[in-house]
Amino acid sequence: MMQKFIEVNQLSVFAKNNPEQKLVNNVSFSLAKGSVLGLVGESGSGKSLSVKSLMGILPENLDMTYDQLNFNGDSIQKNEKIPFAMIFQDPMTSLNPLRTIGFHLLEIIERFEKITGEQAIQQAVAMLDKVGITQPELRMRQYPFELSGGMRQRVMIAMALLAKPEVLIADEPTTALDVTIQLQILSLILKLQKEMGLTVIIVSHDFGVIASLCDDVVVMNNGLVVESGTVDDIFTQAQHPYTKRLMALARFETDVPNYIAPQQTELVKVSQTHFVRKEVSHD
Known part of the structure; x- marks a missing residue:
């Protein structure tokens, strides 16, 4: 059973x-x-x-x-x-257009991991790489509108996983x-x-x-x-x-x-x- x-x-x-x-x-x-x-x-x-x-x-x-x-x-x-963590259907409604991709990821890492600085940046870059985003260091500095729809959805998946969901x-x-x-x-x-x-x-x-x-x-x-x-x-x-x-x-x-x-x-x-x-x- x-x-x-x-x-x-x-x-x-x-x-x-x-x-x-x-x-x-x-x-x-x-x-x-x-x-x-x-x-x-x-x-x-x-x-x-x-x-x-x-x-x-x-x-x-x-x-x-x-x-x-x-x-x-x-x-x-x-x-x-x-x-629980959730991936929504439209990343543009969940990502702040005035903040970089790195800001979104580091905010979650700081909240759930209680770490900051270079260690947090390395973790964010590693997660972007894990979800298949090319040039993750560059993407950290970019804004949502600079990414394709598929790439934004990968960012949303990365953000969800950084929350350590079961x-x-x-x-x-x-x-x-x-x-x-x-x-x-x-x-x-x-x-x-x-x-x-x-x-x-x-x-x-x-x-x-x-x-x-x-x-x-x-x-x-x-x-x-x-x-x-x-x-x-x-x-x-x-x-x-x-x-x-x-x-x-x-x-x-x-x-x-x-x-x-x-x-x-x-x-x-x-x-x-x-x-x-x-x-x-x-x-």
Whole structure:
């Protein structure tokens, strides 16, 4: 049986002025240490809000609750800090355009390592090199606008790793990049995950990304988990119509029907690893 490194039970996110309207509705998932979990769904499905709630970076007007959050065997209380780091989809919104790349990296090193000066600079340069950035000493002196989109995303990965996380969350890490650079960034994330033994959560609307990176998959729609399982469960034995729709769209099929969610559903266990949301019978 999989030893659960992270276990989330009944996670909900809602507007503070309307707690009954849940944007994330009783979501549960778990993953083993060193594994890669994919949260997949269209825009507005609740996947990004789910991970942002775990990071404690929800917008001011939102709040969250959960029945249980366990990390490495310990029960985590609300607002308690856990060693997660996040890569966002648009580096330009996360990097200060008025500060050099070196400033961003050294700020993190000083915060987490409590070191400064030449030792900190050497560590920053080494991390830039580790994530595949050429001429790292030069990049330290440059500003975000002087770097390509792919290089800025590599800087974001370097910044995340300098925070010494045990869990790396990548929220649509390749959305703003062209196809060739997307493949390079995905390969880098997988390489670092294996080298450093990281546990990774990938948030994406792209089933191709999920298939290439993940061990397990959670499919979300309208704040609900509609299907979850191993990559093999989802890609060879998908049962939920929404999952099948996303996969058809990923294959560029035409005439893919829209998915209309039934009113009353429940998550049903199909196998030891596979769960599917099904309509509740009124009989």
